[in-house]
Amino acid sequence: xxxxxxxxxxxxxxxxxxxxxxxxxxxxxxxxxxxxxxxxxxxxxxxxxxxxxxxxxxxxxxxxxxxxxxxxxxxxxxxxxxxxxxxxxxxxxxxxxxxxxxxxxxxxxxxxxxxxxxxxxxxxxxxxxxxxxxxxxxxxxxxxxxxxxxxxxxxxxxxxxxxxxxxxxxxxxxxxxxxxxxxxxxxxxxxxxxxxxxxxxxxxxxxxxxxxxxxxxxxxxxxxxxxxxxxxxxxxxxxxxxxxxxxxxxxxxxx
Amino acid sequence: xxxxxxxxxxxxxxxxxxxxxxxxxxxxxxxxxxxxxxxxxxxxxxxxxxxxxxxxxxxxxxxxxxxxxxxxxxxxxxxxxxxxxxxxxxxxxxxxxxxxxxxxxxxxxxxxxxxxxxxxxxxxxxxxxxxxxxxxxxxxxxxxxxxxxxxxxxxxxxxxxxxxxxxxxxxxxxxxxxxxxxxxxxxxxxxxxxxxxxxxxxxxxxxxxxxxxxxxxxxxxxxxxxxxxxxxxxxxxxxxxxxxxxxxxxxxxxxxxxxxxxxxxxxxxxxxxxxxxxxxxxxxxxxxxxxxxxxxxxxxxxxxxxxxxxxxxxxxxxxxxxxxxxxxxxxxxxxxxxx
Numbered sequence: 001x002x003x004x005x006x007x008x009x010x011x012x013x014x015x016x017x018x019x020x021x022x023x024x025x026x027x028x029x030x031x032x033x034x035x036x037x038x039x040x041x042x043x044x045x046x047x048x049x050x051x052x053x054x055x056x057x058x059x060x061x062x063x064x065x066x067x068x069x070x071x072x073x074x075x076x077x078x079x080x081x082x083x084x085x086x087x088x089x090x091x092x093x094x095x096x097x098x099x100x101x102x103x104x105x106x107x108x109x110x111x112x113x114x115x116x117x118x119x120x121x122x123x124x125x126x127x128x129x130x131x132x133x134x135x136x137x138x139x140x141x142x143x144x145x146x147x148x149x150x151x152x153x154x155x156x157x158x159x160x161x162x163x164x165x166x167x168x169x170x171x172x173x174x175x176x177x178x179x180x181x182x183x184x185x186x187x188x189x190x191x192x193x194x195x196x197x198x199x200x201x202x203x204x205x206x207x208x209x210x211x212x213x214x215x216x217x218x219x220x221x222x223x224x225x226x227x228x229x230x231x232x233x234x235x236x237x238x239x240x241x242x243x244x245x246x247x248x249x250x251x252x253x254x255x
Numbered sequence: 256x257x258x259x260x261x262x263x264x265x266x267x268x269x270x271x272x273x274x275x276x277x278x279x280x281x282x283x284x285x286x287x288x289x290x291x292x293x294x295x296x297x298x299x300x301x302x303x304x305x306x307x308x309x310x311x312x313x314x315x316x317x318x319x320x321x322x323x324x325x326x327x328x329x330x331x332x333x334x335x336x337x338x339x340x341x342x343x344x345x346x347x348x349x350x351x352x353x354x355x356x357x358x359x360x361x362x363x364x365x366x367x368x369x370x371x372x373x374x375x376x377x378x379x380x381x382x383x384x385x386x387x388x389x390x391x392x393x394x395x396x397x398x399x400x401x402x403x404x405x406x407x408x409x410x411x412x413x414x415x416x417x418x419x420x421x422x423x424x425x426x427x428x429x430x431x432x433x434x435x436x437x438x439x440x441x442x443x444x445x446x447x448x449x450x451x452x453x454x455x456x457x458x459x460x461x462x463x464x465x466x467x468x469x470x471x472x473x474x475x476x477x478x479x480x481x482x483x484x485x486x487x488x489x490x491x492x493x494x495x496x497x498x499x500x501x502x503x504x505x506x507x508x509x510x511x512x513x514x515x516x517x518x519x520x521x522x523x524x525x526x527x528x529x530x531x532x533x534x535x536x537x538x539x540x541x542x543x544x545x546x547x548x549x550x551x552x553x554x555x556x557x558x559x560x561x562x563x564x565x566x567x568x569x570x571x572x573x574x575x576x577x578x579x580x581x582x583x584x585x586x587x588x589x590x591x592x593x594x
Contacts, residue, residue, distance in 0.1 A: 099298075099302070106306075106530075106572055107568065108533045110537060110538075111537060111549075118557075195431075199435060218435070225447070239431075239436070243430070244427065244430075244431035248427075
């Protein structure tokens, strides 16, 4: 499954690269060219403002990937470091870290991101940071449990006896050993970010309508669902394929 | 200790990690039990105060000034005199500690203060909207737990059978297809193509119905996999094998003697999914125009109504804690007989 997803995405990228060579991306408005059908010039046709849907979908994809990379790396790095620390120092420090993370987790990440992006303006960076920070709980909890488990193992005990400093034990030895198990969650988080980012731009508080996003496209074109369903099908399929391929690629169970 | 943990996708890990937290407390008898709940309440109260202080500070750090927004809303010029007038009227000239004190008093009395724009009591407005959101959230949670129990049961009986393959497909689909697109399709099909239901006529019943259905669909697809894994692990147990050898059919044994551990793992998985239920209901309330509290939040953010955002976050906090508390109690009950 993993190989198949990888291969399909490589082919897709190749096709897109060839197309861009022929027709450069153009998201500007041409009002006299609205609602064009699929053609070799506008591969997915044009929208109500005469913008090329193919270009819109591609640049929306770039923005989505930006948000995915930012959000998942923040959740992964901050969450696992906090989890390692709280797992290793189980006493007061661990309790404090756990309580703080609980505070973050009690507000659903979508709602907190909604509020943050509404006030700071929605773009991949703000949305990514908000979604990432409010998604650290998963990694923090998992890293915490795994560290508590690893602490009992012999290699940690021996490192203690050899006088290895704690930060090397925690952040190098234990971290290396629990890393594969932490990665299991990554696909889940990343595909969740794709959907959350789409939902945020669909609701569209603080959004910049000049910049295309898949969710924003869906919201703008929802009036044309009868007239031109293809306008909605293209961004929907983009969201579906991105999220699905991330999910299948990282999910070890299906490979 | 609270279980606001979002567990890994791996369900076995999930159960293991949960057992790690909740087991020792139970083995210690009733005395520690009471102590545990006292501690829980104390922690909740402390959490509540920290949370309100954080919310209070965050809202005051927001870039746009509420006074300017209000003047703009009332279409008055933002002169110094107008601003002063409003600042005195809303008590923003007092120092920050007494402002917090006044807000706290409003929260504890249940009125949550007045809305900045409409100057009506937020508490009343929220109470009017809460049944919709509460029905949507709790209804879909309970229904999806019941549905996923039976679907998981069906899937575990026959490996790679119809239900098994179907639910696997559903779980991948729901993880990668946003619910609001499905909402758009539903509105298109049932309201435009076949004009059966009216979604935007002011009566939120059908919107609520389909939103609940969608949330159940999205929740149960994931929970079914959890239930199936739990049922499959139960089949390995010695006592189940003993029943089977004595000639009981597998379908009977699983349903009558294995339901508690399975319910336990479904509940512990759903507790971590509950924040996605609320997050999902925000988008669906927006898509179906259900007048719930999340829709109120979105419209208040649009008009920069700070007092409503504050109140919403506090209510959300109370609600999440309540749900966690109830599910926690249920989990303890299920665990108690089985451990």
